[in-house]
Amino acid sequence: xxxxxxxxxxxxxxxxxxxxxxxxxxxxxxxxxxxxxxxxxxxxxxxxxxxxxxxxxxxxxxxxxxxxxxxxxxxxxxxxxxxxxxxxxxxxxxxxxxxxxxxxxxxxxxxxxxxxxxxxxxxxxxxxxxxxxxxxxxxxxxxxxxxxxxxxxxxxxxxxxxxxxxxxxxxxxxxxxxxxxxxxxxxxxxxxxxxxxx
Numbered sequence: 586x587x588x589x590x591x592x593x594x595x596x597x598x599x600x601x602x603x604x605x606x607x608x609x610x611x612x613x614x615x616x617x618x619x620x621x622x623x624x625x626x627x628x629x630x631x632x633x634x635x636x637x638x639x640x641x642x643x644x645x646x647x648x649x650x651x652x653x654x655x656x657x658x659x660x661x662x663x664x665x666x667x668x669x670x671x672x673x674x675x676x677x678x679x680x681x682x683x684x685x686x687x688x689x690x691x692x693x694x695x696x697x698x699x700x701x702x703x704x705x706x707x708x709x710x711x712x713x714x715x716x717x718x719x720x721x722x723x724x725x726x727x728x729x730x731x732x733x734x735x736x737x738x739x740x741x742x743x744x745x746x747x748x749x750x751x752x753x754x755x756x757x758x759x760x761x762x763x764x765x766x767x768x769x770x771x772x773x774x775x776x777x778x779x780x781x782x783x
Contacts, residue, residue: 593623596670599692600625601663606700606778607644608744609635610689610709612751613668613677620671624653625664634752635705638764642771661778663699665692667712677708689716699744700782701774706751707731717743733762734770742783747774 597614614620618629626632627650636657640648644662649655668677668685693699693716704710710731718726722740729737729746736747749770750762757763 587617587621590621592621594620595623597623597625597666598669599663599665601659602661603663603696604698605659605661605663605696606698607662607703607774608693608696608699608701609639609662609664609703609705610713611664611666611705612708613666613675614671616671616675622652624650624657625666626650627655627657628652630754630757631752634757634762634764634767638752638767638771641768642775644771663692663696665689667708682708682712686712686716689713693717701747701777702744703747703749703770703774704731705749706753709751710746710748713746733766734773736773745777 597619611626614625615629615631618632619625619627622628626635632650636645636650637648639645639659639662644660646658646660647656650657667689668681669688672678672681689712702713704713714726714729717739719741731748733748733750736745738745747770749767750756752762752767
């Protein structure tokens with residue numbers, strides 16, 4: 586695929602507004618999406634689905650994401666991923682997730698204004714909980730179950746955690762995740778962000 590393209594083929598950096606209140610945590614660069622273009626959720630169907638939803642919710646200036654220089658800007662939103670490189674066979678290995686965790690931890694330190702985290706898929710959901718988990722301060726891990734539309738208030742003043750199915754082609758083409766379902770989660774996040782900061 587894309588034989589005429591020079592692939593990015595390196596760890597893909599995060600993307601968005603460094604003063605964002607919404608952090609979107611995805612899975613990993615798609616082999617012919619972000620791995621090709623060098624920008625998170627850019628150049629594949631997952632990105633088309635996600636960026637259209639972000640645009641309609643007011644978090645992006647345009648609904649499409651074709652290349653790094655297409656003019657897309659995020660507003661009050663920052664996108665990162667559990668993994669920085671496309672995983673073999675699209676299946677992240679535990680050691681890959683562990684290797685990339687320090688980058689996420691550093692981002693969480695730097696993104697001081699985040700009030701909501703949207704985890705796309707169970708791996709993103711579990712990655713975030715592992716990153717912020719503090720033994721003795723959290724309820725049992727079983728208290729946090731991944732389900733589309735679920736949200737959780739976390740202890741210690743951490744951002745509220747929202748969950749959505751990942752916008753993969755498998756999920757969107759089968760109807761497991763529809764535009765309306767993702768819009769509902771983003772509307773819940775917009776309502777949270779519109780409320781006074783604690």
